Amino acid sequence: MTIDVQQYLVRQEPYYQPQGREVQLYEAAYRNRLPVMVKGPTGCGKSRFIEYMAWKLDRPLITVACNEDMTASDLVGRYLLEADGTRWIDGPLTTAARIGAICYLDEVVEARQDTTVVIHPLTDHRRTLPLDKKGELIVAHPDFQLVISYNPGYQSLMKDLKQSTKQRFAAFDFDYPDADLETAILAREAGIAAELAGRLVKVGLAARNLKGHGLDEGISTRLLVYAAKLINDGVDAADACRMALVRPITDDADIRDTLDNAIDAIFG
C-alpha cells in the first residue's frame, strides 16, 4: 500500500512568532533526531510552533489528539474485519514512522499507559516500532521524529508522565507570550489595530493573575485571538470579551463578575 505523503505536508508557512531561541534549538534537536516534548498551558502556541517547524524542515506532520480512551492500537494500527477476511490498517504513529514524518502526540498523558510501551522503543537508539499483532517490527525512517505535548498544570500524580518516559525527550517550556509579543500575535492573527490588541492582552493578564485564586487556568492566547476576531467582525468589544474570554473559562459567578468588571474598566 502506498502512502500519499503529500497530504501531510504543511504547504503554507504558518505564522509563528518566536518567543525566544526555540526555532534554532528545535532545529538542533531535529538534526540529531531527538524526540521532543513541548510543555505549557493550553492555547499558548505549542501546536503552532510544531506546525511551523514541520514547514521549516519540510517534513510531513501527523498530529494525534490523545484522549483517555486512546489505546496503543489507535496509534499503531489494527486488523479490520472485511467481507473476505481481515485487513491491517496502519495507525498514525506507524504511518509517521514509515514515511519519516514528524508525529505530534498532543496531550499524550491523557492516553492509556499501554501507549508508552509503544513509544519507548521509538525514542531511544532502537528507533523501532513493534507491531505485535501483525508480527512486524518497523525500523523508523531516518527522518522520523516523535514530538509530544503536555500541560503540567493539569496533571495529577496519577497521570504524570513516568520519569522513564520523560527522560527520553528534549523539552521546551512554553508559556503565554509576553505582552508585546501577544499584542503582535493578536493584531496579526485577527487583523486588528495594535492598540485594541493591547487592551485584550490586558484582559488576559487580569485573568492570568487569578490562576490559583479561583481559576485553574488563565485565558489562553487562543481565546484572545477568538475575541480579537469577533471584534474585527464588528462585535462590541465588551460583548466579545465576555463571550470569548470569560464564559468559556469559569462557571463561578464571583470570578465571572470580577473579570466582567475588569473588561468594563479596560474597554469602558
Ligand SMILES: Nc1ncnc2c1ncn2[C@@H]1O[C@H](COP(=O)(O)OP(=O)(O)OP(=O)(O)O)[C@@H](O)[C@H]1O
Ligand atoms: N507564538 C505564536 N505565534 C503565532 N500564533 C500564536 C502563537 N502563540 C499562540 N498563537 C495563537 O494561539 C492559538 C493557539 O495556539 P496553539 O493551537 O498552538 O495552542 P497549544 O499550545 O497547542 O494548545 P493545546 O495544548 O490546547 O493544543 C494559535 O492558533 C494562534 O492563533
